[in-house]
Amino acid sequence: MNKEWSDKNKKMQALIGKEVTFTEGINVLIDLRNDLFSQISFIVNNYPEDAFFKMPFAGADGYHSKTLAYSMWHIFRIEDIVAHTLIAGDEQILFEGDWQKKINSPIITTGNELNGEKIADFSKQLNVKDLYEYCKAVMDSTNRLLQGLAYKDMKRKFFENDRARVVKSNSVSKDENAFWLVDYWCKKDIRGLIKMPFSRHWIMHIEAMCRIGNKLCQKARKGADPIARCGLSCNHCFLKEWCGGCRTAYNTCSDACRYPGKMCPNTSCCMEKGIDGCYECDSLIECKKGFYEYDDVNAVKAMALFIHKYGKKELLKTMDQLHKEYNFEKIQEVLGNDLNEGLKILEGMTRIVSPV
Ligand code: SF4
Ligand code: SF4
Numbered sequence: 001m002n003k004e005w006s007d008k009n010k011k012m013q014a015l016i017g018k019e020v021t022f023t024e025g026i027n028v029l030i031d032l033r034n035d036l037f038s039q040i041s042f043i044v045n046n047y048p049e050d051a052f053f054k055m056p057f058a059g060a061d062g063y064h065s066k067t068l069a070y071s072m073w074h075i076f077r078i079e080d081i082v083a084h085t086l087i088a089g090d091e092q093i094l095f096e097g098d099w100q101k102k103i104n105s106p107i108i109t110t111g112n113e114l115n116g117e118k119i120a121d122f123s124k125q126l127n128v129k130d131l132y133e134y135c136k137a138v139m140d141s142t143n144r145l146l147q148g149l150a151y152k153d154m155k156r157k158f159f160e161n162d163r164a165r166v167v168k169s170n171s172v173s174k175d176e177n178a179f180w181l182v183d184y185w186c187k188k189d190i191r192g193l194i195k196m197p198f199s200r201h202w203i204m205h206i207e208a209m210c211r212i213g214n215k216l217c218q219k220a221r222k223g224a225d226p227i228a229r230c231g232l233s234c235n236h237c238f239l240k241e242w243c244g245g246c247r248t249a250y251n252t253c254s255d256a257c258r259y260p261g262k263m264c265p266n267t268s269c270c271m272e273k274g275i276d277g278c279y280e281c282d283s284l285i286e287c288k289k290g291f292y293e294y295d296d297v298n299a300v301k302a303m304a305l306f307i308h309k310y311g312k313k314e315l316l317k318t319m320d321q322l323h324k325e326y327n328f329e330k331i332q333e334v335l336g337n338d339l340n341e342g343l344k345i346l347e348g349m350t351r352i353v354s355p356v
Contacts, residue, residue, distance in 0.1 A: 005203050008032045016194065022151040029199060030143055036206045037139055042242070043068060043213050044132045046257060048249035053123035056215040058116070063208035069123035071205045071212075072131055073103075074111045076138040078197045081110070081171045082185055083142045086162055087193065092171065093138050102130040113175035142198060154191040162186060213242065220244030227312045228253070229277040230266040230291040231304025236319040238329040255291055265290030279307035285339070299335035302342030310350060318350045325349070 008028060015025030043051075052069040059065060066074070077094070084092040094100055100108055104127045114122055163186045166172065172181050185193065217240075224245045226235040234245035244250025246267075251257075256264040266278055269289055278284055278292075284304055291300050307315050322345075326334045335342035 001203060002207060005032065005036065005207075008035070009199055009203060012199065013195070016151075016154065016191065019151040022154075026146055026149065029146060029194065032199060033139065033143065033202065036202045037136075039206050039210055040072060040132070040135065042252075043209060044128060046242075046250075046252040047213060047216070049128065051213070051216050051250070052126070052128045053120050054212075054216060055120055056212060056219065058120075063205050064211045066119055066208065066212075067123040068209055068212055069126045069128055069131060070111055070114070070119050071209045072128075072135050073105065073122075073126065075197070075202060075205045076135040077108075077110045077171070078181070078201065079142055080138045081166065081169065082193055082197055083138070083145050085166050085169045085171065086158065086185055087190065088145060089162075089165065092169070093134065093141055097137075099130070099134045099137075103127050103134055104130075107173075108171055109173040110171070110178060110181065112178035112181065113173035115177070146194070146198065149190065154189065154194075156190045158186045158188075217242060217244040217250045220248040220250040224248045225312075226316065227277065227307065228266075229270045230264070230300055231277065231279050231307055231315075232291070232300050232331070233303065233316060233319045235316060236323060236331075266292070277304065277307070279304040284308065295337065298337050298339045299330075299332040299342050302335050302339055302346060303331065305339065305343050306346045306350075314350055314354060315346075317354065318346055321349045321352055322346070 009032060012025050012028040012032060015021040015028060017025075047068070053067050055065065055067055057064045063071070080092045080094055084090050094108060104125055106122065106125060111119070111122065163182060166182050166186070172178055184196075188196070221234070221240075221244050224234075224247050226233060226245055228234055228246040232246070234240065234243070234247075237243065239252060243252040246253045246256060246264075251262050253262075253264065256262040256267070259265070259268075266289060270277055270281070273281065275281060278287065278301075281287070284301065287301075292298075303315060306318070310318075322334060328334050335345050
């Protein structure tokens with residue numbers, strides 16, 4: 001489990017266990033949920049439509065065997081049912097504002113009854129942007145409920161009438177793979193529900209979503225040109241776990257994501273000029289477009305200049321060597337901000353890997 005999330009979760013559990021620290025514990029819980037939700041936002045804002053119904057771990061044992069869209073639906077349907085039908089005894093968010101129709105979901109249940117291809121087929125039907133808005137609405141509503149709780153509520157239990165309300169809502173399938181959830185929730189007190197589903201359930205599924213996203217990026221990367229048009233090596237970028245490379249639909253470059261269609265100025269300019277990359281451009285040295293507009297990213301231009309002189313393959317070998325010699329994340333940490341100095345450092349490295 002992600003250490004930062006696990007530590008925050010443990011801290012929250014300890015704090016809500018004492019009256020004097022209860023409010024602080026709820027604040028830590030909200031903070032943890034915000035951290036986790038930011039992962040979903042990243043995935044929704046950066047990955048292409050088909051990423052949401054692909055199953056790169058189909059058949060595996062674990063939450064990562066599902067799809068991204070299914071995971072979102074499942075986490076927030078469960079939360080909506082538990083927060084509203086079970087705890088608050090009011091209407092679920094799904095039934096307010098016509099969410100089911102907007103999301104285009106054929107079901108209102110948690111999805112536990114689905115498996116294999118049925119999960120992929122279900123996921124294909126969902127409108128992910130509306131699903132994301134629904135997830136946000138459920139999260140906000142649950143956060144308000146959590147902030148309204150008092151320490152004395154932690155031991156509140158549930159009874160037959162509460163169980164009957166959940167069953168009557170038809171929000172949990174009668175399938176044996178799903179119906180057990182009703183008793184599982186109803187046997188807990190509120191403190192138990194804070195763990196499952198309001199915190200730990202999120203952690204497990206969102207970690208699985210990150211794993212699915214990561215795998216899809218790795219797959220997208222295969223066979224794609226790893227040299228970005230600006231000269232950066234996507235194979236050596238600090239984002240490479242979460243990005244399929246900037247020439248793929250899984251491009252998560254922060255610069256590209258600021259522009260429509262993820263078309264950064266370097267890419268659009270190269271396309272207009274009909275060239276493979278800025279390393280083929282006569283204006284490279286004085287250019288201030290896109291990634292070259294920042295004063296501290298001359299290092300990337302140094303890489304483009306290096307490609308201009310020695311080629312892409314040589315840059316990839318040189319970058320491998322640079323990572324053996326130095327421990328760094330961003331290329332400017334090693335190449336600095338001076339274009340000529342940066343180029344010299346790369347040339348020094350290339351003499352090690354390709355001596356003449
Ligand atoms: S700035 Fe453009 S070309 Fe460079 S890595 Fe980002 S998306 Fe790719
Ligand atoms: S003008 Fe700048 S952004 Fe355009 S291709 Fe040349 S170096 Fe790249």
